[in-house]
Amino acid sequence: MEGSRQGSSEAASAAATPLQAAVRLDAVSIAFTLKGGKRYVAVEGIDLAVRPGEFVAVVGPTGSGKSTILNAAAGLLKPAAGRVEIFGQPLPRLNARAGYLFQADALMPWKTALDNVAVALEPQGVRRAEARERARAWLGRVGLATFTDRYPHMLSGGQRKRVALAQMLIRDPEILLMDEPFGPLDAQTRQIMGNLLLDLWAQNRKAVIFVTHDLEEAIALSDRVVVLSAGPAARVVGDFPVPLDRPRDISEIRLESRFHDLYREIWSCLRVEVSRAYAGGPA
Ligand SMILES: Nc1ncnc2c1ncn2[C@@H]1O[C@H](COP(=O)(O)OP(=O)(O)OP(=O)(O)O)[C@@H](O)[C@H]1O
Ligand SMILES: [Mg+2]
DSSP: OTTOBOTTOHHHHHHOOTTTOSEEEEEEEEEEEOGGGOEEEEEEEEEEEEOTTOEEEEEOOTTSSHHHHHHHHHTSSOOSEEEEEETTEEOOSSOTTEEEEOSSOOOOTTSOHHHHHHGGGGGGTOOHHHHHHHHHHHHHHTTOGGGTTOOGGGSOHHHHHHHHHHHHHTTOOSEEEEESTTTTSOHHHHHHHHHHHHHHHHHSOOEEEEEOSOHHHHHHHOSEEEEEOOSSSBOEEEEEEOOOOSSOOTTTGGGSHHHHHHHHHHHHHHHHHHHHHHTTSOO
């Protein structure tokens, strides 16, 4: 990909052949029609392959197209050009093999934590009693065993995120799409949630696309950090493997010198795009 910085990711990319990739975006462009009929090309020529079990973080300036890419992988947006493949098959409509964790709270305020999680099994036709039993077990795994009967407004921001995590994971999706899921939380709670996510992921590795503004969080969690350019027509400008040992404690790993080296390397790529975004996008 011309003009892009690859870090030393050729090996990672080469391993992701079409059949092996859980998610593959191949030369994907997405455009929106604005009022008056004008077209806005948000992302252009995006190549991104995520292997089964691989944790990929996507960073980029605000408005660069991170959510747009997740929406394309979920089947919520149709590419104007290029194709999306899920486990080697063209994505027909919605991506039924993916779970999506949105940035905004998506819990139903009229349902308890238990019912918010149990309801995720409804489309699979699981009986209510069994769904509630499995939901109780999941709430236990995310540390909310004693909060099952609380309504969302009775939970803290971090607790609501735990419920949302359980709601996504109970369906056992093969692909996790996560859009700044811990964005509104304070730094300490973000780290606790990050460690919880890594623990759960380590038990049952899924392909993850994790969007975040926070480069430290991206490096601490992921196997690979992909950097998007400023929009319009944003593209992938960096693809950096994260060769840090697992299991990781994401509060501790930030103190390692290898972490700092990686941060500097990736930030030198991201910084340029962040400045461009604030200057109004590329010329
Ligand atoms: N429905 C839409 N109609 C028109 N433009 C849109 C639409 N959705 C997104 N865009 C534009 O596409 C670009 C990418 O948006 P996107 O939400 O993917 O950015 P992002 O990288 O997720 O930003 P942030 O970090 O702020 O969440 C933005 O310029 C946005 O204004
Ligand atoms: Mg977004």
